[in-house]
Amino acid sequence: MDAETGGGNAVQPYGDDFVTHRVDQAKDLIVTQSRLRGLLRASRMVASDLSLPVVLTRIVEAACDLVDARYGALGVISHDQNLEQFVHVGFDESMVRRIGDLPRGKGILGLLIREPYPLRLDDITTDHRADGFPAGHPPMHSFLGVPIRIGTKVFGNLYLTDKQNASRFTAEDEELVQALAASAGVAIENARLFEESQRRQRWLQASTDITRHLLAEGPNPLELIARRAQEIAVADFSAVLLPRESAEELIVEVATGEYPDGLVGAVVPASDPLAGQNGPLMVIPLVASGESVGALVLGRRIEGRLFTDADIDMASGFVGHIALALELAQARADRDRIAVLEERDRIARDLHDHVIQRIFATAIGLQGLVSRTDGAKQEDRLAAYIDDLDETIGQIRTTIFQLRRRGRNDVPSLRGQILDIVDDATVSLGFAPHLRFEGALDSTVCNVVGEHLVAVLREALSNVARHASATQVYVTVWSTDGQVRLDVIDNGVGGVNPDGRDSSSGLVNMRSRAQELGGKFIVFSPLGAGTRLSWSARTRAPDPPGGMDPSDGTGPGGGRDRSSGTGPDGGTDRSSGTGPSGG
CATH class of the missing domain: 1.10.287 (Helix Hairpins)
Incomplete structure (x- = not known):
């Protein structure tokens, strides 16, 4: 064939069409090289940091720059196939406030979670699978979504919308973003492993510090546990819950951070602790010797990011160490x-x-x-x-x-109750009363009589504290020959008239208690010479109450009466029957 006539449609070696074709090819090559350089630059940028939040943000920024998208986001997929984290680019703060809650994985975003393959749409608003936009959301049309994989597992998805120099994203855009997603997966895995190692180190250090604190018997260990857990988990509040007598209920023992007023001391159901709290929650049981001994609760504000599987895993290890240390x-x-x-x-x-x-x-x-x-x-x-x-x-x-x-934490005996009352009276009196026991009190005095005796002693010491202005009080309790007697002697102002119209209801009650039990009640209180109160009753409550004279032969003035009994230790007990002065 003639080269000059050449078949009519061939491009002439040096004609205008040939030059134009070569120029277009050169331009395409330049654009391709530019986009490849952009891809390399984006890959280097996302791999230049080991902080996971920074890496995620850089991936979205690099993807937007690479395909000229106005808006971009990266959604991290949780174990329940929702979005636990949503990193976005292109939205200013006022726009974010207007939109409100971040997406959780519905509509087209959820489609990419269920079917993790690249997806391009010319107009997202006309797709029947779209879930619509919330109020305040900017309009969006063109869409490109690409999954990010770490190994065989999908970590999350890249979402890009509104290509700025064209009406839609191209197949070449999709390939570039897929290549970037592959690099991003490696960078995310490195950053995540580094961050988890750092956090595990902090959890382990906290476990060590708290264990050392517990074994050294340091103060407020539960508060330290709650505070350190809140710091490391980056939570807004934390609480330690301990079981009550009922296995179905827990009580909030300590709480730190931004928690509602009145949370400490609140009783909550063990099946759903702090169910009324808004925002992400993480509840880790405290288990010791195979039994639950409480729970650690960590929470974030309603707008805070969800807790991840890694958060739960590391907090569980921490709580396991702490439960063992507590045990x-x-x-x-x-x-x-x-x-x-x-x-x-x-x-x-x-x-x-x-x-x-x-x-x-x-x-x-x-x-x-x-x-x-x-x-x-x-x-x-x-x-x-x-x-x-x-x-x-x-x-x-x-x-x-x-x-x-x-x-000892068992039920207090009569002696124990008397000791407790005398100890309590020390505060109101300003000094400790002298206390003396004579005879086998716990083994001879029945519960009914013991309750009356305790009530009389409490009332007598209360009267001394309120009215006597005393500096010394002597309390003696006798039990001998079927009788129990209580003497309360003070060196106060005296002048008590138990039979007059001004007699207090407390003295009247003491007398009625003695009479009900077949006993006596005597008060000797000369003005300015203190008061001597003597209350006696049978050691066994009469049925019906009798009127016999329970006196053991020693009046309130105290003659010398030596009677043998058995003290709390089984030895011989000797009673002088005298007051503190021995007279």
């Missing part, structure tokens, strides 16, 4: 408590076996000397010494009982 600390506290109780029992035993018996033997020896002593004066002095020894034995026995009961 160890409790075991250590129990061991120390047992050691203290054993030491108190040893001291009490030594006091009884050695000290009391030696004093008792001395008192018996002195009693033997009384009958062989000439002169009333010397006899009185020896008797006074014997009384002092009796008083000392009674005080030591009271101390033994206090040592043996302190730290």
